[in-house]
Amino acid sequence: MRRIVPVSGRTVETPTTVTLRFEDARPAAPGQFVMLWIPGDDEIPMSLSYVGSSKGVTVKVMGPTSRHIQEIAPGTLLGVRGPYGNAFELTPHRVLVVAGGSGAAVLAPAAEALRARGGEVEVALGATRASELLFEGRFAAMGATVHPATDDGSRGARGFVTELVGPLLARGRFDAIWTCGPEVMMQKVIAAAQGTGVPVVCSVERWMKCGLGLCDACALGPYHVCVDGPVFPAERLGAVPEFGRTKHDAAGRRVPG
Amino acid sequence: MRRIVPVSGRTVETPTTVTLRFEDARPAAPGQFVMLWIPGDDEIPMSLSYVGSSKGVTVKVMGPTSRHIQEIAPGTLLGVRGPYGNAFELTPHRVLVVAGGSGAAVLAPAAEALRARGGEVEVALGATRASELLFEGRFAAMGATVHPATDDGSRGARGFVTELVGPLLARGRFDAIWTCGPEVMMQKVIAAAQGTGVPVVCSVERWMKCGLGLCDACALGPYHVCVDGPVFPAERLGAVPEFGRTKHDAAGRRVPG
Amino acid sequence: MHGPVADLSTRVAGLELRNPFLLASGIWGETGESLRGAYEAGAGGVITKSIGREPRTGYPNPTVEMYDRWGFLNAMGLPNPGIAEYPREIAIARGGGALVIGSVFGHDAEEFAELGAALTETGVAALELNLSCPHAEGLGSEVGSDPSAVEDITRAVVRRTKLPVIAKLTPNTHDIVALAQAAERGGASAISAINTLRGLAIDVRLQRPTLSHGLGGLSGPAIKPVGLACVYQVFRGVRIPVIGVGGILTADDALEYLLAGARAVEVGTAVALDGIRVFGTLVRELGRRMDELGVRRVEDLIGAAHRSDPPPGAPRDPL
Amino acid sequence: MHGPVADLSTRVAGLELRNPFLLASGIWGETGESLRGAYEAGAGGVITKSIGREPRTGYPNPTVEMYDRWGFLNAMGLPNPGIAEYPREIAIARGGGALVIGSVFGHDAEEFAELGAALTETGVAALELNLSCPHAEGLGSEVGSDPSAVEDITRAVVRRTKLPVIAKLTPNTHDIVALAQAAERGGASAISAINTLRGLAIDVRLQRPTLSHGLGGLSGPAIKPVGLACVYQVFRGVRIPVIGVGGILTADDALEYLLAGARAVEVGTAVALDGIRVFGTLVRELGRRMDELGVRRVEDLIGAAHRSDPPPGAPRDPL
Ligand SMILES: Cc1cc2nc3c(=O)[nH]c(=O)nc-3n(C[C@H](O)[C@H](O)[C@H](O)COP(=O)(O)OP(=O)(O)OC[C@H]3O[C@@H](n4cnc5c(N)ncnc54)[C@H](O)[C@@H]3O)c2cc1C
Ligand SMILES: Cc1cc2nc3c(=O)[nH]c(=O)nc-3n(C[C@H](O)[C@H](O)[C@H](O)COP(=O)(O)OP(=O)(O)OC[C@H]3O[C@@H](n4cnc5c(N)ncnc54)[C@H](O)[C@@H]3O)c2cc1C
Ligand SMILES: Cc1cc2nc3c(=O)[nH]c(=O)nc-3n(C[C@H](O)[C@H](O)[C@H](O)COP(=O)(O)O)c2cc1C
Ligand SMILES: Cc1cc2nc3c(=O)[nH]c(=O)nc-3n(C[C@H](O)[C@H](O)[C@H](O)COP(=O)(O)O)c2cc1C
Ligand code: FES
Numbered sequence A, B: 001m002r003r004i005v006p007v008s009g010r011t012v013e014t015p016t017t018v019t020l021r022f023e024d025a026r027p028a029a030p031g032q033f034v035m036l037w038i039p040g041d042d043e044i045p046m047s048l049s050y051v052g053s054s055k056g057v058t059v060k061v062m063g064p065t066s067r068h069i070q071e072i073a074p075g076t077l078l079g080v081r082g083p084y085g086n087a088f089e090l091t092p093h094r095v096l097v098v099a100g101g102s103g104a105a106v107l108a109p110a111a112e113a114l115r116a117r118g119g120e121v122e123v124a125l126g127a128t129r130a131s132e133l134l135f136e137g138r139f140a141a142m143g144a145t146v147h148p149a150t151d152d153g154s155r156g157a158r159g160f161v162t163e164l165v166g167p168l169l170a171r172g173r174f175d176a177i178w179t180c181g182p183e184v185m186m187q188k189v190i191a192a193a194q195g196t197g198v199p200v201v202c203s204v205e206r207w208m209k210c211g212l213g214l215c216d217a218c219a220l221g222p223y224h225v226c227v228d229g230p231v232f233p234a235e236r237l238g239a240v241p242e243f244g245r246t247k248h249d250a251a252g253r254r255v256p257g
Numbered sequence C, D: 001m002h003g004p005v006a007d008l009s010t011r012v013a014g015l016e017l018r019n020p021f022l023l024a025s026g027i028w029g030e031t032g033e034s035l036r037g038a039y040e041a042g043a044g045g046v047i048t049k050s051i052g053r054e055p056r057t058g059y060p061n062p063t064v065e066m067y068d069r070w071g072f073l074n075a076m077g078l079p080n081p082g083i084a085e086y087p088r089e090i091a092i093a094r095g096g097g098a099l100v101i102g103s104v105f106g107h108d109a110e111e112f113a114e115l116g117a118a119l120t121e122t123g124v125a126a127l128e129l130n131l132s133c134p135h136a137e138g139l140g141s142e143v144g145s146d147p148s149a150v151e152d153i154t155r156a157v158v159r160r161t162k163l164p165v166i167a168k169l170t171p172n173t174h175d176i177v178a179l180a181q182a183a184e185r186g187g188a189s190a191i192s193a194i195n196t197l198r199g200l201a202i203d204v205r206l207q208r209p210t211l212s213h214g215l216g217g218l219s220g221p222a223i224k225p226v227g228l229a230c231v232y233q234v235f236r237g238v239r240i241p242v243i244g245v246g247g248i249l250t251a252d253d254a255l256e257y258l259l260a261g262a263r264a265v266e267v268g269t270a271v272a273l274d275g276i277r278v279f280g281t282l283v284r285e286l287g288r289r290m291d292e293l294g295v296r297r298v299e300d301l302i303g304a305a306h307r308s309d310p311p312p313g314a315p316r317d318p319l
């Protein structure tokens, strides 16, 4: 099931984020992820930021493995299995994308796919500072309107990207909100959409080992993120008390998260 | 690989020979054999005497297992694997069939297939006595001319069926001889055809265990009868000194046979 | 048209199971919600992840390697939340009505006994001792391949619990019957067999093992013949009941185990291949197959393949 | 366009092999013509059927059970013509130029030694001791799973022959390294691993085992992970060379074994699946793959997977 592929390209997206590209013929849909193995190091889940036959992952530094990935040069062999999990449904016409952290990695290809079907996209794009805004140019290039927000106000609105959601919903008409980022951020998005009738769809990250629905590492209430997700309608998450509150760590303990 | 099939029909062909029928969808060609398992007893190689989806084997009493088979009633479950081995080539137009013992079991479906393609068939059919002539009616029904020979002269020529071969070759024109029976019998057929230019094709029986070309039980010189045969052109057998002289027994010893 | 008439219920180690299909340990069993979900999907009972004294993260990824449907290699490394935290998961599962069997692992008899006693408090229906993990040093099959250790561990646990104790054995041995007999002497109420076979996969381009731990455990269809041989042999060697595990994907696979002597079976890798709904399918298909074969009760199947062995005319060791 | 530049030759137990692919014992090896045929088909060497003191017919049929390409179960029961008659087969094989390794089995050290001495006279290039047949009572793995018996048998044979002695070990053990070390102490020149795994298949409609003997030995792809684990462990535990066996169908399978530490490999079940021409294919494909991977000599592959183990950052037993 695992393919060994050479890195065919490397792009520095922000000071803490790089995209690695590789050829892989398996069909994939926006929202799906792969288990990416850096031989000699860990294997970690990564959303596909490019889903064509030239695939890509966009990795933000979090800890040792993601830091290691930043230094990987083209030609390096990586292990890839998947794509796993479900995908964004491309049925809505007007979508508000709300991205925080590395969340734009999975939302950009979804937005692109929607645009390709004639859909319309506005993006609320958050980061700590201007240089960390991920895929601002890519969203613009696909014809989406981008509303940046930075913690330090170095670009766009100052403050959390979630604060843009209410005003944007008030101003425009949307069929859906797609969001990916820290769970507390996504909860704020859900809260902001409450009562507007606009459904929210979240891409969720949990600890993953098998990616196959076997090991229980990614359990989220009654769901397994690797097979039932990572894309969930907010209604389903609403029934899971631990969403936004606790996670399971690598030992399966419930920890705040 | 093994199918468990109920016996769908049972026909007593001669005092020492019965045909068992069973349904089995696997395609088969005349000349091929199956490994037939009588649960609780042995599994033995048996040529298919009927090769359609309603298959058949025609079994002559030789020892304990073939005797056991004679008593099997319709409905009994048998194990079948195969069909294995190669088949008669149906390219010649006029064929002389020379059958001894249970040899008619494999030659009858081959002759039928040839007739169905418009070929012509004459049959030299040998047995110890009239009641043991196998498939005389079946050969007649397909429009073949049958020349019986019995050891006791109770029907047709008295003596060995091989004695018919010379005269038949002298009288008619044949593109091939197909023969199955004891190896000494087949050697006499080959000898009788020598110099006539009519190629002889033999169906050979050897001890079999795996039927898969693995265990070496059916070794015949450089060949394995289960995969390289059971149908061999006489030229190939001519280069095998042990043909008609020695066999391997169940332990792999070379024994006369 | 009428539904299956076959009675799928079975008894093993004093447990009344609505059907013979148990969720195998290590699959879905880290959280209470998952245990409950597997039971709701149709399992006759669910076995927890093997629980140890301390929380363990297990080995780093990669921890799994899948061959086409016929085999699966893993070296999770016994990740588990530890005995202090795990009772809340059992409470969640039991809250959902699940019949839960608690699995434990340890380094020695004292550790097993302590864990068994602790789990007994949680209301599990039975204990399964993981004497058989093939890839964790000083744990699992390293303790589980020595009959006297198996006997001691079993006895130590039995002394500290009122629950039935199931000894889960390793196939990485030359004599699983000796291990089963040792567990029986130690007071086990049942044997489960088998855990995974020690295995390895190497990536040819990278020239390295594909699992971070190197060695792993093989499961799935590839090990079914081995599991069947073990159950068949153990059935003859002990009086306590046997639970079959290894490579069960279909009702016919389960039937093979029942005929070999198992009174119940555990299902693991099938969940990765066919999802948790595999339990519903197995239950439905077993009923259908039993109807087809004219068998009314699971009971009537157990060990039936031994009736015909050795087959007439087939000496066990000719010449 | 140019042919492969890779050098496929290898040395093991003092033998110079033109390529690493040996015909495994029990496949095609009952007759001299077949041994010769396998060598002509491209094998680097051929191993005879295991030969015993007396002729043996083996078990009655059914003796084989095939799963889809991934596995094969057999209980032939060690049929062989016996040591008195077998030398003529070796003469036929050697007459065809084949490099022949003679395999023997027995009940005890004396019997092995006697057979080894007798085969030495026939001009075989080495002896392989079958210490590992999983389904013959009092033979095979029943002697082969006890390290002291393995040591005694090996030593007894080594004393009676000038040929290199290869000890073929069983995977039906909890500690194959201990067996390999025992063979090394006894003077073996190499270890081959593995023989088949003990297995069983039951027919659900007939409610009986499908092989007349009941238990059989599992071979083919299903056991490749187990064979690799054994070779990998044995490579670390002994100084003598290792020959890998089990589930090799393709050049990449063989590469896995070489990387795990094997200096040569044996091929069995593949012959049933792909015919004897599989040797030609394996030789061609190994050359092509080595060219592709930039490896010049088989030598450069042997044990290379150990260089990366344990991988950096991957503790062997965390927590
Ligand atoms: C479905 C999914 C898609 C993801 N997509 C992206 C993406 O597109 N871009 C991106 O930058 N990140 C993505 N992540 C997160 C990414 O997997 C982690 O950031 C990464 O594993 C961190 O590893 P590390 O060794 O650098 O950090 P560590 O120091 O090991 O861990 C830092 C944090 O990362 C998370 N993490 C570590 N290992 C795992 C694991 N095996 N499974 C899940 N989480 C883990 C934990 O929350 C941990 O606390 C995704 C995660 C999931 C589950
Ligand atoms: C390819 C092939 C096709 C055959 N087709 C027919 C057929 O259509 N009709 C028919 O009546 N017979 C056929 N035979 C012969 C049949 O297999 C034997 O007659 C049968 O096995 C006898 O078994 P037994 O137990 O009754 O006799 P036994 O007393 O066991 O043996 C009598 C003789 O039968 C042969 N025999 C026994 N077991 C085997 C075995 N496993 N493999 C091969 N030969 C064996 C040996 O020559 C033996 O000396 C065929 C054999 C082969 C190899
Ligand atoms: C990912 C995985 C984790 C496992 N973890 C455990 C465990 O913690 N305790 C245990 O006793 N067995 C464990 N096992 C073994 C299974 O319970 C079962 O014995 C084995 O997988 C064979 O069954 P299967 O072929 O149906 O998977 C694990 C198996 C797998 C595949
Ligand atoms: C039909 C059959 C017969 C065998 N007979 C023997 C034997 O006589 N002696 C022996 O050492 N191994 C014997 N083996 C084991 C093989 O040599 C080999 O170790 C095993 O089949 C694993 O390799 P494979 O997966 O390539 O078949 C036999 C295997 C098969 C399938
Ligand atoms: S990662 Fe193993 S179940 Fe989801």
Ligand code: FES
Pocket (backbone or CB within 6 Å): B207, B208, B209, B210, B211, B212, B213, B214, B215, B216, B217, B218, B219, B224, B225, B226, B227
């Ligand atoms: S019957 Fe086994 S090789 Fe032909």
